[in-house]
Amino acid sequence: MTFAACVLATAEAWAHAFLDHAAPAVGSTLGASPAAVRIWFTQELEPAFSGIEVTDATGARVDVGTPVVDAKDHTLLIVGLKKLPPGEYKVHWHVISVDTHATEGNFSFRVGP
């Protein structure tokens, strides 16, 4: 127990980066097309190795531009979107945290009624 406490106390508090929350929210339905997908992670990210792809029901890409890590909040990854018609959209993210751990994940959101 003492050893475990020492490890916790002395270690650098880095970890795998997992999704903390997102806008649009995971599994949500929006009344209008969002301008971008924003994902906040549990750790700071390496910008050069982190990205987001957004696809529609046919698998066509609907994201535009290069995903960027927010200049002030290094846990926030943003990608722009085309104007989205009603439908289901899938978000795939892949990131590398500052301690070089790679993680990825998926979620969906819906536009329209």
Next chain:
Amino acid sequence: MNRPIKGLAVLTAAAIVTLAAHEARAHAVCGDRVFPPTLTMDDPGVGDELSLPTIQFTPIPASGGNPPGHTVDYGYEWDKTITKDLGFAFNGDYFTQHGAAQNLHGWDNVTVTLKDELPCNDAHEFLVSVGVIRQFAGTGSSQLLNAGAISTVSNTAPTLYVGKGLGDLPIGYLRPLAVTGELGYQFSDSPSLSPNQWASSASLQYSFPYLQQHVKALDLPAFVGRLIPLVEVSLSTPPHGSTTGTISPGILYEADTWQAGIEAVIPANDATRRSRGTGFIVQFHLFLDDLLPNSFGKPLFDTDLWQ
């Protein structure tokens, strides 16, 4: 104490020590799924982790004129990756028995596991590992050895580990469910003294982190969003004799760099209830790959046997 009663007491202690000795836990990610370390069985991956401590309390029922008692087992395990997919684990425990037939305390035999994680199917959250578990007789304390509470015969168990998340199925709020399993056959070094036997375990888990991250972000308190309720079942089946085992419902809390868990440990059948009552197990677990990413927390060789 007459011989049959002493025999039962020894069997009780041996059964409890054996169940504790086969804990081996690691940390595994496959696609969207994180298979968390489980308490009474192994999970289907390899990793750099430390379980310290794992404490298990087990009541012993009164029998044959002996008073009731209890055991407390203080376990540890260190998991280390050799390559990204290949790892080993050391685990053992300090065993104490109070009351019942006799008071006992001492170190259990050491167990070493070598395990390889096969390439996972990300889309179907399907992960398989194969391993070999070796328990080294003679590494435990002489008091437990003399009392017959720990095995005097080493054994080797080729073991298959499987994990399957249900996130690929169109089942809505049930997508956070996952099942894991472990199946091994223990080859005794001396079957006439200690028989070969099957050892199997399974778990059913519901991951609130998975729900929040991949299915539907609900307005849950942050604490709840890190919980994983689960139930584990562990069984041992000798070639002659009754199957014994436990059912362990409980809950895990998954932090960024550590995990804590607690489960009730309930006898699975009458044969098990003869030697143990309902107890509990608690564990504190560290993810060394996150805590010490540049030293103990990384593979010895930065390669993958399958790539």
